[in-house]
Amino acid sequence: MTELWHDHQNQIKEITIDTPFQVGPVNVYLIFSDALILVDTGPKTAEAREQLKAGLRKYGVSFKDLDYLLLTHHHPDHIGLTAEVAESTKVAGHHRLIPWLDPAHHPDFLKQRIAYLDHFYKRHGMDEASASAIVNQNLKYMTYAEVAPLNVPLHDGDRLDGLPGWHVMETLGHAQTHLSLMRDNDQVMVAGDHLIRHISSNALLEPPHEPGGERPRTLLQYREAMKKCLSASKVYSGHGEPVLEPAALIQKRLYEQDQKAAYLKSLIGQEVMTAVGVTRKMYKGLYDRQPGLTFSETLGHLDLLESRLELSVSEEDIWRYAVPQKD
Ligand SMILES: [Zn+2]
Structure with missing residues (x-):
């Protein structure tokens, strides 16, 4: 443990990383607690890798000092460099990340999702060209991630070893694998793409997680998961500036959805x-x-x-x- 690390005890530090995606840069976070936690990684690009390493260096740490990599959800701008970080670190995240992070042992997972969506789109009136354009775009998107198996599957309310005073909150809607962290004493959150100050987060259509299950109504889920965060005092987001008045932003988002x-x-x-x-x-x-x-x-x-x-x-x-x- 370096001097610098001691200076940052109990602090949350942001590292901003460029992405090739329309959303712009992604924020990953270092949480200095009993353990050292990295939340998310950025996409798999050479530039992002250098920016992540430089960001860690600024705080006197490197990949090998990390105790956990905690992933907020399965989107490539958040999990892209997982394989590389995981060489020396345990990977923690929502239990539903298992097939996303270990495709070799879940060969049908993506295929079934694609088949479900293709059928779903057509049933809702979509033409072949648009449906296959979406599938191809999603497959290309996933090439910005190189993954490694999940070591610590998490559920709502769980706590992570080495991170006393924080709990895991399942915050579904934007993704069916989404979780956030909340600090018990002051309700500060590290919340991935659950709440973003400058853009409304999309509650994306996804197939049922289990084949044959019911399709998650993601916007309804998302609204419920936002209401769970009304007590938050400050939210560190996956994109943009921290949210300083979470309750007001949540009310605004709920209102905008009602209007739409x-x-x-x-x-x-x-x-x-x-x-x-x-x-x-x-x-x-x-x-x-x-x-x-x-x-x-x-x-x-x-x-x-x-x-x-x-x-x-x-x-x-x-x-x-x-x-x-x-x-
Ligand atoms: Zn996302």
């Missing part, structure tokens, strides 16, 4: 529409450029309306949404 859902409902009006039809009407040309994100965003809000019985869906070969008419 109401707008989508008005777009449907008296019509009977597929989710893709609603997405096109909402996003126009952006749908052609980003079918995956725009569809996912729309579907989340349709789920929200459906859960409130403000929308009904007819589940035939092609699923269609309609606003129930009062008589």
Whole structure:
């Protein structure tokens, strides 16, 4: 343990790393406690690797000093350099990260997800070209990650050895593998992409984690997981500046979602529409450029309306949404 490390005892230090993705730079964090924890890694690029190493060096540590690498969720900008860090460090994260981090032992995992989504997209009115563009984009995205098996699978409420006074919070919605850390005494959080100050985090469409299970209604999950964080005093995010007034931001996000859902409902009006039809009407040309994100965003809000019985869906070969008419 170096002098510098002692200086940082009980502190949280941010290292910002560039990504080749539209979201911009990602923040990873060092937590200096009884153990030394790195939260997330950045993507697998040469530039990110150098920036991560330089960031650690600034605090007088290197990969071999880390006791744990804690991953907030499975997206490549957060887990990209896992294999490299894991050579000398235990990897901790949500228990559902297991197949993501050990694809060799879960060869069907990705295949089943792709098959589910392909079928799902088409059932909601998507054409072949857009559906396969999304799959290809996702596969390319995953090449920015080189993974290693999960050593410490975590569940909601768990505590990590060497990190006294903190607990794990399952914060699903943005990803089905998402977790955050919360410090008990002052409710400070390190929260990955759960809450971001300058952009609204997407509750992304994902297949059921277990084949044959029910599709997670990710926006509904996300809203519940945000409400769990209303007591947070400060949130260190995966992107951008820390959130200094988490409760106000959460209320704002919930309100924006309600507004967007109401707008989508008005777009449907008296019509009977597929989710893709609603997405096109909402996003126009952006749908052609980003079918995956725009569809996912729309579907989340349709789920929200459906859960409130403000929308009904007819589940035939092609699923269609309609606003129930009062008589
Ligand atoms: Zn993410």
